[in-house]
Amino acid sequence: MTTVRQMFALQELDIILDRVQDEHAKAEYELNNGDEVHTLESELERDAEWLQETKLQQKATKLEAETQKERSETLNSQLYGGEVTNPRDLESLEREASNVLQLVEQQEAALLEISGKIEEAQTKRNELESKLGEAKAAWKVRQSELQSALKELSTEKKGFEGQRSKLTEGLDPTSLEHYETLRKRKGGVAVVKVERGLCQGCRMSLPTHQQQRVRSGRQTVLCSSCGRMLFLS
Ligand SMILES: [Zn+2]
Structure with missing residues (x-):
């Protein structure tokens, strides 16, 4: 009976077993999901892509600015070179020169903004890289801690399971x-x-x-x- x-x-044995199983599951979960390294690596990857695109944009804007600058110089030499004398032509030339100058200024402002952003991104990348190094070292330690904890918990679990099956044999x-x-x-x-x-x-x-x-x-x-x-x- x-x-x-x-x-x-x-029940007392089952309560202990539940605790051991719970700890085992938690350690296993952390071992599979607690790694910060992947998150940092993908963040670095995304930033590198952004940096590459932005540098291309910087190059294109620089080229465009140079082209407009040359055009501005050509217009200025036409304007002050004395070859154009007709007041109407001079007026339209002046208007064009002023427009081009405005464009050059806009592009230079854009270039300044882009290089600021690039500098920020490079600082962030350096920070992320050192964080990644730290995370890798810390994870290595934690990983081995978790692995040995899991091993111990498994042994404990087996022991309690053995006790349990002995106990339930008589029930x-x-x-x-x-x-x-x-x-x-x-x-x-x-x-x-x-x-x-x-x-x-x-x-x-x-x-x-x-x-x-x-x-x-x-x-x-x-x-x-x-x-x-x-x-x-
Ligand atoms: Zn009751």
Whole structure:
């Protein structure tokens, strides 16, 4: 016959097993997802692409600015060279020269902005690179910590699992199934102690006749309020 005492012992073992399994799962999760190195590497990659594009843009703007500058010089020499004398032609030449000059100024301002951004990006890249170096070193340490923790936890788990199967060998299957269903439904606690006439699972006061049935230990008594198995130590 399976006694509630045996099931209480099983539950204590299961609580420990749950903790070991939980720690094992957490360590495993961190080992698979805790690596900051990948995040930093992809950030660096993105920044490098941006830098490459921006440098191309800088080159194109520089070329365009030079072309407009040359044009501006040509227009100026036409304007002041004395070859054009017609006032109307001079006026339109002057207008064009002023337009081109404006364009040159715009492009120079754009170039200044671009080189500022490039400088910022290069500073950021240096920072990221040193961060990456640190992250790689730290991860190496953490990784080996996690690996040895996992190894220990696995051994611990195996030990407790061995104890558990020994314990459950002596239990009848129906009681065991009942215990397991209850544990799943009741937040991991299927068997509770009775102390001072109170169910320690739900804190409800138990009727005297129920307390007596628990005390006799002849059968499994369920709390009439929360449905857990009652145990008197
Ligand atoms: Zn209860």
